[in-house]
Amino acid sequence: MSIHTNWISPPVSTGGLDHLGTQAPCLLIYAQLLPGITNVTNRARYYSFYPWLVWSFDQRYAKDEAKFVEFFRRADCLFTLAAERHSRQTDHDSERHGIAMVGREKLLKALDALSLGKTLRLSTFATREETSSFRYFKSKLGGLSQYYAGTLVELKLLDATAKPWMRYTTEYGLPLAENLDHGCPSDRFWEIVENDEVELADLDELERFCSCNLRHSVDENATLTAIYFDRAHAFEEEGVQRKKTLGLILNLAAALPDGHDLDESLFRACTYSGSLPGQVTWPIPQTLELTKKSWGVYQRNDMLSVAFQAILGISLKAISPQDAVNKVAYPSIEQFARAFSNDRTVTDLTDRFAVDTFAQLVDGLADSAPDISHWEDTGHEVQMAGQMMQAWSRDAGTGNVLELACRLIALLAFRDDLDYPAYGGIAMSSEALANYPINLVSFRTRVLSWRAMKLADFVSDIVAWCLNTHLRVALRKLNQTGRSTFHLRPAERGIEVVGDVPPPAHTTPRFEQAVQILRDIGALTRDGGSSIRKTRLSELGSVLMEEASA
Numbered sequence: 229m230s231i232h233t234n235w236i237s238p239p240v241s242t243g244g245l246d247h248l249g250t251q252a253p254c255l256l257i258y259a260q261l262l263p264g265i266t267n268v269t270n271r272a273r274y275y276s277f278y279p280w281l282v283w284s285f286d287q288r289y290a291k292d293e294a295k296f297v298e299f300f301r302r303a304d305c306l307f308t309l310a311a312e313r314h315s316r317q318t319d320h321d322s323e324r325h326g327i328a329m330v331g332r333e334k335l336l337k338a339l340d341a342l343s344l345g346k347t348l349r350l351s352t353f354a355t356r357e358e359t360s361s362f363r364y365f366k367s368k369l370g371g372l373s374q375y376y377a378g379t380l381v382e383l384k385l386l387d388a389t390a391k392p393w394m395r396y397t398t399e400y401g402l403p404l405a406e407n408l409d410h411g412c413p414s415d416r417f418w419e420i421v422e423n424d425e426v427e428l429a430d431l432d433e434l435e436r437f438c439s440c441n442l443r444h445s446v447d448e449n450a451t452l453t454a455i456y457f458d459r460a461h462a463f464e465e466e467g468v469q470r471k472k473t474l475g476l477i478l479n480l481a482a483a484l485p486d487g488h489d490l491d492e493s494l495f496r497a498c499t500y501s502g503s504l505p506g507q508v509t510w511p512i513p514q515t516l517e518l519t520k521k522s523w524g525v526y527q528r529n530d531m532l533s534v535a536f537q538a539i540l541g542i543s544l545k546a547i548s549p550q551d552a553v554n555k556v557a558y559p560s561i562e563q564f565a566r567a568f569s570n571d572r573t574v575t576d577l578t579d580r581f582a583v584d585t586f587a588q589l590v591d592g593l594a595d596s597a598p599d600i601s602h603w604e605d606t607g608h609e610v611q612m613a614g615q616m617m618q619a620w621s622r623d624a625g626t627g628n629v630l631e632l633a634c635r636l637i638a639l640l641a642f643r644d645d646l647d648y649p650a651y652g653g654i655a656m657s658s659e660a661l662a663n664y665p666i667n668l669v670s671f672r673t674r675v676l677s678w679r680a681m682k683l684a685d686f687v688s689d690i691v692a693w694c695l696n697t698h699l700r701v702a703l704r705k706l707n708q709t710g711r712s713t714f715h716l717r718p719a720e721r722g723i724e725v726v727g728d729v730p731p732p733a734h735t736t737p738r739f740e741q742a743v744q745i746l747r748d749i750g751a752l753t754r755d756g757g758s759s760i761r762k763t764r765l766s767e768l769g770s771v772l773m774e775e776a777s778a
Contacts, residue, residue: 244713247730248540248694249664249701250533254735257526257654261519262473262738263466264383264456268375270328270741272748273408273439275455276448277307278372279385279401280408282394288418293392297368301354302421304370306434308335309348313431314438316343323747323754324440330371331364338362348426369393383455383463400455400462407448412436443750453749457772472519475776477742479512481752482765482773490752490763492739496530497610499523503601513777522653523737529668530735531613532640536666537732538616538633540694542626543568544715548725557722561695564723569688573627578683580631586638586686587679593642600643609639620732634687641675663704665697695723 246252269275281303285296308329315325316339326332334353342348353364367374377394380386385401386394396402413436420430435441443449454460456474458467480498481490488494488505499520504510512520546568547558558564568574583589598605605611616632619625644650650668661667674693678686695716702714714726743763746752751769755762765773 244702244705244711244730247701247713247715248533248536248666248697250529250536250666251735252664253651253656253661253667254526254529254533254737256656256660257522257529257651258735258737260654261469261522261526262742264379264463264470265738265742265745266375266379267736267738267741269379270744271439272452272456272745273442274330274371274376275380275383275385275452276404276408277437278376278380279396280405280414281372282386283396283402283405284409284414284418291392296393297356298351298354299418299421300372301356301365301370302350302424303417304330304372305335305350305353305364306417306421306426307437308332308364309339309426310431310434311438311440312336312339313428314435314440317432317435318440323744325438328744329439330375334362334364342426342428349424350421350426351424385455404448404451407445407451411441411445411448439748442748449749453751453768453772456745456749457775459775469519471776472516473523474742474746475773476512476516476519476523477739477746478751478765478769478773478776479516480510481763481769483510483512486762489761490743492737495523495739496527496737497603500527500610501601501603501608503603505604507602507604509601515777518653525651525654525668526737527610528640528643530737531609531636532666532668532671534613534617534732534734535633535636535640536690536694537730538620538629539690540698540715541620541729541732542630542633543691543695544725544729545626546571547716547723548729559722561699561716561723562692565688565692565695568691569684573630574684574687576627577631577634577687581634581683584682585679586681586683589634589638589683590641590675590679593639597639597642609636609643612636612639617732617734630687637690640671641678644672644675646672663701665700666693 281300285299289295289299308326308331311329312326312332312335315322318325331353338348338353352362355363356368357363365371365374369377372380372394377386377388380401381388384397384399385404387397387401388394396405413433416433417437420426420434436445442452457471461467463470476499477490477495480495483504484490484494485505485508494505498504498510500523502510502520502524510520543564547564556567558567578584581589583592596607598608600608602608603610606615612632613636616629616636619629619632650672658669661669674689678689681689698716699714702712705711705713715728715730716723717726743752746769747754749768750766751772752763753766753769755764
């Protein structure tokens with residue numbers, strides 16, 4: 229009889245993410261503002277390809293789960309190969325063709341070899357063998373199960389309850405599958421999947437499957453566009469929010485002056501400040517104003533998050549890099565925080581700020597801080613967050629990073645409009661924030677207590693808040709997953725650092741994926757005629773922008 233004693237086994241240690249829980253509110257915000265598009269759903273045509281793949285298999289083969297999985301994985305590879313081959317045969321523009329296609333990194337090498345006259349068998353890359361260096365994807369159903377399944381179920385394109393594998397829905401998935409089928413050589417696609425061996429000429433025959441041709445597949449593109457912009461009002465509040473965010477992105481693309489292209493950093497800055505580059509007011513319809521302000525709340529929370537992550541990192545570095553002779557043991561977090569606040573690093577910081585209290589630091593910004601619309605100014609919090617991240621990455625010294633983090637926190641406190649809810653425009657309950665102690669609501673409360681503190685006491689309090697919050701968050705993760713994400717732990721000789729010090733990191737708000745999807749459906753185009761490529765609205769994009777603004 230085999231006896232397992234997992235209950236006494238040490239937990240598996242992992243690097244983990246979001247060590248303070250400060251990123252979680254950001255994720256909750258963008259999940260509300262851009263539902264149906266995630267950070268891994270990069271291409272629009274997968275929304276129709278995967279329902280088509282299930283439906284098309286059903287039209288041709290008996291229900292055999294092993295065969296379905298094998299052919300599905302081959303088809304997933306073939307779809308990516310066809311797109312990349314089309315790119316090489318036309319304009320070599322990966323944005324239009326092969327970018328973010330499932331398994332692309334592995335399959336690029338396969339296409340290179342095929343171009344040199346070697347053979348390519350889909351099964352080599354579709355294999356599920358753990359030891360294979362050629363395997364394109366570990367997940368059983370490749371990009372569907374890893375990336376797109378949840379979203380396609382959410383949008384009612386697939387039914388996850390169907391057995392033995394996912395099924396397309398009759399109302400939404402089936403029309404999309406039939407749309408793609410009418411515009412692409414489906415029989416030839418499956419013939420190549422069955423034959424397994426692929427030649428360049430085979431891929432050339434499948435060019436209609438490339439994502440760049442979605443906009444020419446009129447019915448398919450119209451169906452996808454209707455889903456993204458909820459033209460049939462089928463997705464209730466989620467559909468409205470998605471449409472408004474996509475409309476806001478289109479509006480920004482239309483409003484940007486020459487010399488600036490649409491990217492995530494501009495979207496963050498413009499939604500937070502309400503201004504375009506050059507301190508020009510961003511004129512948006514009143515119907516999109518709340519959406520813009522809500523994205524501004526996201527950016528505010530994200531800047532707060534990176535500032536506190538930097539404080540955590542600084543604290544862990546201060547505890548860990550000690551030689552055996554000079555090593556100091558700190559019995560508790562609070563004792564370390566007090567010792568750190570009396571260190572030369574903090575006293576020098578106080579001298580540079582030339583103020584005694586946190587209140588004086590914040591209040592002094594009334595005279596020195598740039599207007600919120602002047603986000604290109606080096607003293608603006610948008611720029612300061614970037615400076616702090618750069619200072620960390622180039623290891624510019626604890627003092628420099630700490631100064632930038634404290635200035636950023638003071639600026640966020642200075643900008644806080646106490647007459648506007650901390651998460652105004654966002655459905656964010658106290659229950660949703662219960663597991664994330666550092667958030668915009670608790671920050672507002674904490675600032676009130678900091679105002680009465682000397683700067684050294686403020687630093688001590690914020691360090692203790694960070695370290696205690698990390699222990700709380702890591703303990704909750706251990707309880708829920710059985711995995712250890714601790715970077716700090718109490719030990720016999722005092723608190724000690726575990727593993728590497730995590731760097732501060734931004735959250736990613738699904739912006740790039742949304743822009744790529746808008747390009748795929750033809751709402752945005754890229755002008756390559758100048759040194760700076762300019763993203764522009766197409767005729768369809770203008771129509772959709774007006775619809776979203778109505």
